[in-house]
Amino acid sequence: MTKTENATIVSGKTEFFKGIGRIIYEGRESTNPLAFKYYDEARMIGEKSMKEHLRFAVAYWHTFGGTGADPFGMPTKFFPWLTSNDPVKQAKDKMDAAFEFISKMGIPYYCFHDFDLIQEGDTIAETDKRLEMITDYALEKQQASGIKLLWGTSNLFSHPRYMNGAATNPDFDVVVYAGSQVKRALDITIKLGGKHYVFWGGREGYMSLLNTNMKKELDHMASFLHMAKDYARKNGFNGSFFIEPKPMEPSKHQYDFDAATVIGFLREYGLMDDFMLNIEVNHATLAQHTFQHELQVAANAGQLGSIDANRGDYQNGWDTDQFPVDVYELTEAFLVILSHGGLIGGINFDAKTRRNSTDPVDIFYAHISGMDAFARALTAAYNILENTEYSRMLEERYSSFSNGKGKDFENGKLTLKDMADLARQQGEPVQKSGQQELYELLISRQI
């Protein structure tokens, strides 16, 4: 990395990640931890480059705002871009650090909540002013770096006013406030050319049914989403809206429990055309599902949108948001994704380094490791689909429905009486192995 190359990356006054240049692909044999071994952005996997298949995004909140504070302890990460007490200066420093990091990583996208960009002001007017200023700054940075906004969203869960929910709050005054916030978040997403917009219902749910009218709250959530969608469409937004399911935390019962629940909700309230799903790995596991199960449920309904990449912990039952490392699990996920034509959105690292990973360089290791894991999974899944018996085996397993009476059954042409007659003619079915281990072997061989 020469001085001039770095100068184009470090657009702010300060270089926050000193001594680290552009992270490049060095191949499998490299021992440099600050290099990609598998993620080779230009490499073609079928018709598309790795970069295009994966469309990685950095999550502004965890990566630049996460301080390591937890319910038991104070912040552990004293990042230089968070030190100013002036909210405007702090927001600009944070953005300089963000664009420096994202550029050095060669990641094409980022994602934010409104108040990741800058602290909320004391009045709506002050907040408007702050967000106007910082998004002007973001626009300059985006244009200079080529980095794009994958999606924007609104933080409707941190402020005390939302303790009983935002769109599902029992008090109309709070719902109104949430509406004004989403309008502004949509405005800035559109201003920054955001491809999509996410709704994660942080406190859209309840703690106790005793004080909750669930039906009313769900109706309100639907009206709210319709309003948001109508407003955005009228103002030229043509991306997708994504709902991000999560079963619990912070509410005990979250309305967007899992993919199946969300799809049922979207269908019931006529939102299927505009809303798709943003599936997060750790949320899937909290709902007692695998990640690939949730992807498949979304794909079945034609609603497979985007991914929040992370992983949970096998022993702890909460949203630990660790960086993904499990190539086997990700390969299973990519079998689903590739079989359904890829993602509309991309892969946002909704993940944080551990509380005791306190060096700025740890953020690099985390993303490099996650991107390499995804690159391996993409390649393995592609090879499994293209160069192994996998697809044929799966098709073969259902071949008894391809013609004859099986086909008639699929087409709804048989009655239950027909089934009884057929069973009598055929007798006991011949036993057929499910061959799970053979399928597993196809994956182990590719990774």
Ligand code: XLS
């Ligand atoms: C929290 C969610 C959140 C959303 C964006 O668990 O994952 O980070 O992705 O609001």
Ligand code: NI
């Ligand atoms: Ni998320």
Ligand code: NI
């Ligand atoms: Ni999460």
